[in-house]
Amino acid sequence: MKWTRSRPASLLAVGAASALLLTACGGDGDPEPGANGGGGNDNGGDGEVTLSIAFWGDFGLGPLVEQYEAENEGVTIRLNEGEFNAQHESLQQNLIAGSGAPDIAAIDGDYIVQFREQGDQFVNLLDMGAGDYEGEYLEWKWQQSMTGDGAQIGLGTDVGGLAMCYRHDLFEEAGLPSDRDEVSALWPTWEDFIEVGQEYVEATGDRFIDNATNVFNPIMGQQPVGYFTENEELAMDGGPRVAFDLTTQMIDAGISAGIPAWSDEWNAGFANGDFAVLACPAWMTGHIRNMAPDTAGQWDIADIPGGGGNWGGSWLTIPAQGDNTQAAYDFVEWLIQPEQQIAIFNNVGNLPSQPALYEDPAIQEHTDEFFNNAPTGQIFSATALGLEPQYIGRNAGPVRVEVENVLNDIQGGNVSAEEGWERAVSDAERAAMD
Amino acid sequence: MSTASGRAATDVATAPPGESPGSPAPRKTPTWSERWGRFDHKVVPYLLISPFFILFAVFGLFPLAFNGVVAFRRWSLRNPAADGWAGFDQFTRLIGDDRFWNALGNTFGIFFLSTVPQLFMALIIASLLNRRLRAQSFFRVGILLPYVTPIVASTLVFSQVFGRDYGLANWVLGFLGVTTELGGGIIIDGVDWRATKLTSWIAIALMVNWKWIGYNALLYLAAMQSIPKDVYEAAALDGAGAWTQLWKITVPMIRPMVLFTVVISTINGLQLFTEPMLFDTNPQSASGGTRGQFQTVGVLIYQTGWKNGNLGYAAAMSWALFLIIVVLASFNAFLANKLGGGKR
Numbered sequence: 001m002k003w004t005r006s007r008p009a010s011l012l013a014v015g016a017a018s019a020l021l022l023t024a025c026g027g028d029g030d031p032e033p034g035a036n037g038g039g040g041n042d043n044g045g046d047g048e049v050t051l052s053i054a055f056w057g058d059f060g061l062g063p064l065v066e067q068y069e070a071e072n073e074g075v076t077i078r079l080n081e082g083e084f085n086a087q088h089e090s091l092q093q094n095l096i097a098g099s100g101a102p103d104i105a106a107i108d109g110d111y112i113v114q115f116r117e118q119g120d121q122f123v124n125l126l127d128m129g130a131g132d133y134e135g136e137y138l139e140w141k142w143q144q145s146m147t148g149d150g151a152q153i154g155l156g157t158d159v160g161g162l163a164m165c166y167r168h169d170l171f172e173e174a175g176l177p178s179d180r181d182e183v184s185a186l187w188p189t190w191e192d193f194i195e196v197g198q199e200y201v202e203a204t205g206d207r208f209i210d211n212a213t214n215v216f217n218p219i220m221g222q223q224p225v226g227y228f229t230e231n232e233e234l235a236m237d238g239g240p241r242v243a244f245d246l247t248t249q250m251i252d253a254g255i256s257a258g259i260p261a262w263s264d265e266w267n268a269g270f271a272n273g274d275f276a277v278l279a280c281p282a283w284m285t286g287h288i289r290n291m292a293p294d295t296a297g298q299w300d301i302a303d304i305p306g307g308g309g310n311w312g313g314s315w316l317t318i319p320a321q322g323d324n325t326q327a328a329y330d331f332v333e334w335l336i337q338p339e340q341q342i343a344i345f346n347n348v349g350n351l352p353s354q355p356a357l358y359e360d361p362a363i364q365e366h367t368d369e370f371f372n373n374a375p376t377g378q379i380f381s382a383t384a385l386g387l388e389p390q391y392i393g394r395n396a397g398p399v400r401v402e403v404e405n406v407l408n409d410i411q412g413g414n415v416s417a418e419e420g421w422e423r424a425v426s427d428a429e430r431a432a433m434d
Numbered sequence: 435m436s437t438a439s440g441r442a443a444t445d446v447a448t449a450p451p452g453e454s455p456g457s458p459a460p461r462k463t464p465t466w467s468e469r470w471g472r473f474d475h476k477v478v479p480y481l482l483i484s485p486f487f488i489l490f491a492v493f494g495l496f497p498l499a500f501n502g503v504v505a506f507r508r509w510s511l512r513n514p515a516a517d518g519w520a521g522f523d524q525f526t527r528l529i530g531d532d533r534f535w536n537a538l539g540n541t542f543g544i545f546f547l548s549t550v551p552q553l554f555m556a557l558i559i560a561s562l563l564n565r566r567l568r569a570q571s572f573f574r575v576g577i578l579l580p581y582v583t584p585i586v587a588s589t590l591v592f593s594q595v596f597g598r599d600y601g602l603a604n605w606v607l608g609f610l611g612v613t614t615e616l617g618g619g620i621i622i623d624g625v626d627w628r629a630t631k632l633t634s635w636i637a638i639a640l641m642v643n644w645k646w647i648g649y650n651a652l653l654y655l656a657a658m659q660s661i662p663k664d665v666y667e668a669a670a671l672d673g674a675g676a677w678t679q680l681w682k683i684t685v686p687m688i689r690p691m692v693l694f695t696v697v698i699s700t701i702n703g704l705q706l707f708t709e710p711m712l713f714d715t716n717p718q719s720a721s722g723g724t725r726g727q728f729q730t731v732g733v734l735i736y737q738t739g740w741k742n743g744n745l746g747y748a749a750a751m752s753w754a755l756f757l758i759i760v761v762l763a764s765f766n767a768f769l770a771n772k773l774g775g776g777k778r
Contacts, residue, residue: 089741251618260715260716262716263716401719405719409725412616412724
């Protein structure tokens with residue numbers, strides 16, 4: 001019995017090694033084994049189902065999820081909030097890999113073309129009965145998430161009709177009119193806006209706008225043609241050139257605080273009063289509220305210079321690889337019902353993309369204390385109804401990132417506006433190529 | 435068919451070894467304990483070391499080889515329809531791609547600013563620690579603390595220190611009267627660390643140095659402990675000062691360790707990723723600053739592959755980086771060997 005001594009040890013080692021290998025191989029397995037007992041088509045509500053939903057920023061889901069979980073026993077909803085671009089990129093990776101995608105994925109307008117071209121990766125919501133809701137939606141919103149062969153991959157959440165948020169207290173201190181109608185009358189065009197900004201800077205010594213990219217994006221949204229034509233050709237000399245020139249004029253005029261958007265310093269800037277105006281689509285109002293709760297009542301909302309336009313706005317989609325597509329659809333269908341859409345609007349300000357709701361008293365009569373009792377419902381629904389949305393190309397997201405980088409660079413004093421434009425064009429061409 | 439019959443034939447030939455005509459008296463069939471013993475002796479050692487080799491094959495060798503194949507293919511996440519063999523297209527594109535050369539320049543710049551002071555400081559610290567000191571263990575353990583700090587945590591802290599508007603570094607520079615003018619006439623205290631190549635490189639090199647000086651110093655210290663004391667005594671008698679002793683005795687005698695640290699820091703320096711990635715205002719963008727002023731090759735590969743979704747091109751870049759590292763590490767090893775007067 002010479003070997004007995006080492007036997008338990010070796011068995012242990014071999015066992016451990018194989019266990020390691022087994023777990024390594026099985027690591028990506030189904031996290032909730034009981035969930036798809038019905039072969040992936042179980043009825044939401046029966047049995048235990050966990051749904052993950054990936055999004056960015058504030059979709060106003062928190063309280064609604066609690067309500068849904070309480071009303072539907074056995075359904076657990078996991079919120080997966082992440083950075084805007086990263087969420088879309090990881091969704092793309094998961095679609096290619098064939099696993100790992102969330103049960104419900106939010107997709108923004110900048111990326112919707114890229115994903116609708118891969119329509120077979122998503123559940124066709126028309127098969128689930130979503131066709132009933134076609135009449136409820138703004139027509140273009142419904143169309144943008146349709147694939148070439150007539151499948152519907154997403155149901156619209158919000159639209160980003162444009163308005164201008166401003167600090168009425170700071171305007172008053174600077175000797176400018178502070179009433180929202182008078183402020184709207186100050187700036188019919190962006191050129192007028194620049195002049196008002198210069199007056200403000202002279203009067204206070206503070207900066208007027210937060211940064212260049214946050215005026216560039218809304219001006220882009222007002223252009224009839226965006227980065228790409230409908231034939232997917234990059235058209236930098238059209239809309240992007242107009243928006244770029246206006247934006248660099250603002251930098252030269254010295255009205256921008258030059259704080260990179262979505263940075264910590266930008267978030268701190270809301271509370272510090274580092275800037276007095278900010279282009280705000282409906283979804284931005286929630287961010288201001290979250291970042292600077294102490295400035296409640298000091299903000300107000302006026303019209304944006306340069307006419308109507310759209311910035312942002314999203315859809316909820318269901319990747320086909322999920323095990324619980326029916327349960328996911330049930331939840332999405334519940335979310336787009338009027339009560340929930342109005343609740344989201346009231347909680348975080350995201351404006352629904354269903355025009356019938358704009359007539360609803362809950363939206364028409366809604367005023368927002370945070371924004372000095374501005375009738376946000378009327379203001380934002382008016383911006384959404386007048387929209388003629390532009391075509392957004394497949395690579396619009398990456399191209400926007402490149403142009404934003406150049407603008408930040410001009411703002412940082414590292415490149416001249418002229419050099420910057422050349423670089424913006426060549427970087428955009430590169431981004432459109434990949 | 436043929437294989438099956440072949441196996442059967444062999445079985446027939448070898449099956450009853452005990453009964454073959456010329457064999458000695460039939461051996462006793464081995465007991466279970468003996469069988470286990472032989473198995474334990476011959477097979478178990480291989481099983482025990484196999485996890486490393488299996489893991490290495492799965493997570494090291496396979497990706498390396500597969501990456502080599504991908505480098506010659508078109509593979510786009512954003513446009514899955516475009517695939518097929520690309521030949522050398524992606525390598526040709528690489529040669530003409532100023533972003534790659536920019537990233538390579540940044541990598542070398544940061545590498546130079548970090549590795550040289552890092553190894554030099556480590557050498558000085560190690561020779562100080564090699565003397566008789568009060569609280570010796572305290573200092574020896576203390577210098578390793580940065581090394582055990584999670585790299586993401588320390589980078590985030592440094593990133594705050596080098597913040598443009600509210601950073602500690604600029605607050606201090608503001609006291610010293612240093613100001614910078616940005617576009618549109620904005621004036622800030624200190625400098626915009628992320629705005630230019632030099633300032634961003636310095637900031638990143640500082641993070642790298644902070645982390646690795648202690649680690650290298652401990653390696654040097656371990657090597658120095660094995661140098662006989664009488665060599666120093668003899669040198670001191672001949673009138674050699676501390677500085678001369680360091681360069682004429684210590685460095686030549688710890689040459690193998692110097693060689694090791696030079697090669698390791700070359701590899702680490704050229705693969706630099708986390709610090710420049712997280713130093714960015716928006717760490718998710720992987721653009722290494724507004725015009726790639728501190729984008730290293732590692733970050734560029736990540737951006738190309740996972741942000742822009744061009745996996746084929748990213749694979750070609752990784753292979754180019756791999757070759758550059760091999761060449762540079764050998765060259766540095768050669769240099770370091772010369773430094774100590776070695777003849778190998």
